[in-house]
Amino acid sequence: MLVLIKQMEDQMYKYPIKVVSQMTGLSVFVIRAWEKRYNVVTPERTETNRRLYSEDDIEKLKLLNNAINLGHNIGGIANLSVSELRSILEHKHVTSSSTSELSKENFSDTESILRSSMEAVKTYDGKKLSTILLKASSKMSQPQLIENFIIPLVYEIGDLWHEGDIRVANEHLASAVIRSFLANLIEQHIPSENAPLIISATPRGQDHELGALIAGVTAASVGYKVIYLGPNLPVEEIAAVTDNLDAKVVALSLVYPNDDPQLKLDLVNLKKMLPEKISLIVGGRAAGGYMDILDEIGAIKINNTKQLRVELEAIREQKYN
Numbered sequence: 141m142l143v144l145i146k147q148m149e150d151q152m153y154k155y156p157i158k159v160v161s162q163m164t165g166l167s168v169f170v171i172r173a174w175e176k177r178y179n180v181v182t183p184e185r186t187e188t189n190r191r192l193y194s195e196d197d198i199e200k201l202k203l204l205n206n207a208i209n210l211g212h213n214i215g216g217i218a219n220l221s222v223s224e225l226r227s228i229l230e231h232k233h234v235t236s237s238s239t240s241e242l243s244k245e246n247f248s249d250t251e252s253i254l255r256s257s258m259e260a261v262k263t264y265d266g267k268k269l270s271t272i273l274l275k276a277s278s279k280m281s282q283p284q285l286i287e288n289f290i291i292p293l294v295y296e297i298g299d300l301w302h303e304g305d306i307r308v309a310n311e312h313l314a315s316a317v318i319r320s321f322l323a324n325l326i327e328q329h330i331p332s333e334n335a336p337l338i339i340s341a342t343p344r345g346q347d348h349e350l351g352a353l354i355a356g357v358t359a360a361s362v363g364y365k366v367i368y369l370g371p372n373l374p375v376e377e378i379a380a381v382t383d384n385l386d387a388k389v390v391a392l393s394l395v396y397p398n399d400d401p402q403l404k405l406d407l408v409n410l411k412k413m414l415p416e417k418i419s420l421i422v423g424g425r426a427a428g429g430y431m432d433i434l435d436e437i438g439a440i441k442i443n444n445t446k447q448l449r450v451e452l453e454a455i456r457e458q459k460y461n
Contacts, residue, residue, distance in 0.1 A: 154184060154192035164201040167440045169419065171201065173454035178218035180204060196222065203229065208450065250288050257293050261314045262306060269314065273321045282325070282361055286354060286445050294318065294350050295425075298395070315350060322353040326368065329360035336456055338389040339382050341369035343410070345400050351393030351424045358445045359391065362452050375406045379413035389455060390414065391421045391448075398429025411437035419455050423448065 161168050174180045181200055183191040193201075203225035207217050210229070217225065253276055260269040276289050301311040340356040342349055349371035356366040369381060382390055390410075394403070407430065411420065422434055423442040434441050442448045 154194060155198065157183075157191045157193070160193045160198055160201065163198055164205055166201055166205050167451055167454065169440070169454040169458050170450055173457045174201075174204070174214060174218065177457065178214060180214075180218050200225065208446070214450075253289060254293060254296065258296060258300075261297060261310050264310065264313055266313050266317045269317045270321065273318070277321075277325075282357070283445065283449075286357065290318070290322075290354065291445075294354075298348070298425075315348075318350055319353060322350065322357055323368070325357045326353070326360045326366050329366075331360070331363060331365040335363055335365045336388040337367060337385055338364045338391055338452070339367050339369060339378060339385070339387045340391045340393075341373045341378055342371040342393050342395075343378065343403060343406050344372055344374050345403055345406075346392075346394055346396070346424075346426075347371050348395035349393070351395055352391065354445065355391040355393060355421075355423065355448060358448050359389075359452055362449050363456070364389070364452060375410035375413065379410060382414060382418060387418065389419045389421060389452065391423070394422060394424040394426040394430060396426055398426035404430060404433045407433050407439070408437060411439070421448065421451060 155163070157168055157171060160166075161171060164171075166174075175183070181193065181197040183193045183197060186192060200222050203222060204214065204217065207225060207228055208214060212228070217228070220228070253272060257269055257272050260266070260272065277285055280289065297306070297311055297314050300306045301308070338356070338359045340352045340359065342352050352371070353368060356368045360366045367381065367385060367387070369378065378390060378392075381387070407422075414420065420437065420439040421442055422430070422439045427434070427441055431441065440451055442451060
């Protein structure tokens with residue numbers, strides 16, 4: 141009898157949205173946006189209008205997040221049942237082959253492009269690398285270009301540099317070419333007059349800026365006006381620009397090192413200096429080393445550009461609808 145009562149109590153327990161965010165890996169912004177636009181779940185409300193979610197709600201949100209990471213669009217799966225979502229994930233090899241047909245078809249070409257790019261880097265041929273980037277941009281959609289080519293290229297260059305297989309000069313040349321290419325991609329997007337504004341930068345001690353530029357390209361592609369401030373910037377400057385321009389989002393890239401005690405203090409101070417309404421998004425290869433601080437300050441940790449697009453669209457909808 142006691143076991144039965146305990147099971148009934150567990151079934152009746154409801155979770156607040158911040159706990160649900162931690163359990164599902166979805167930000168509060170995304171959960172609210174999916175509720176509003178797609179009615180994915182219908183949480184209960186307390187007398188003070190706080191959302192409370194059931195175990196079934198949480199399971200569906202987890203399944204939706206997993207399906208999104210496999211390449212599905214939320215609009216196409218939002219109204220599926222839990223069992224239908226499970227079926228999609230159980231047969232992910234089928235859905236992956238159908239939704240990624242173009243990527244599979246071009247996989248060998250992408251590998252060839254990456255090899256050619258690295259040859260250009262190793263021979264200090266910046267002109268060749270620039271040409272490869274331009275040709276790739278004409279053959280791929282922008283999300284494919286960033287996810288399948290630019291990010292793997294940047295990671296490969298960084299790994300070879302850290303391992304001593306290429307010189308600092310190789311890394312600097314490649315970074316300069318890629319930096320110029322990404323900056324041009326941002327400029328190609330013309331935002332609307334009422335577009336929300338995002339500040340993209342790396343904080344003090346973080347010299348690798350390509351991640352911040354990739355965040356800027358991604359934000360521009362979903363309709364944000366991008367102000368790119370560059371690398372190694374004191375958080376006081378980031379906060380000042382954010383306040384002066386009435387920005388809605390600050391995006392930071394953390395690449396190396398992943399254990400800087402000063403950066404932990406800077407992140408805490410930045411959160412204190414930013415207006416409460418500002419959304420702080422943090423990504424990059426070193427971001428995992430600062431998860432305790434990111435959780436403490438309520439920053440949104442992103443793992444890839446697809447997740448970044450989802451977060452930015454959700455933030456925009458929360459603030460502008």
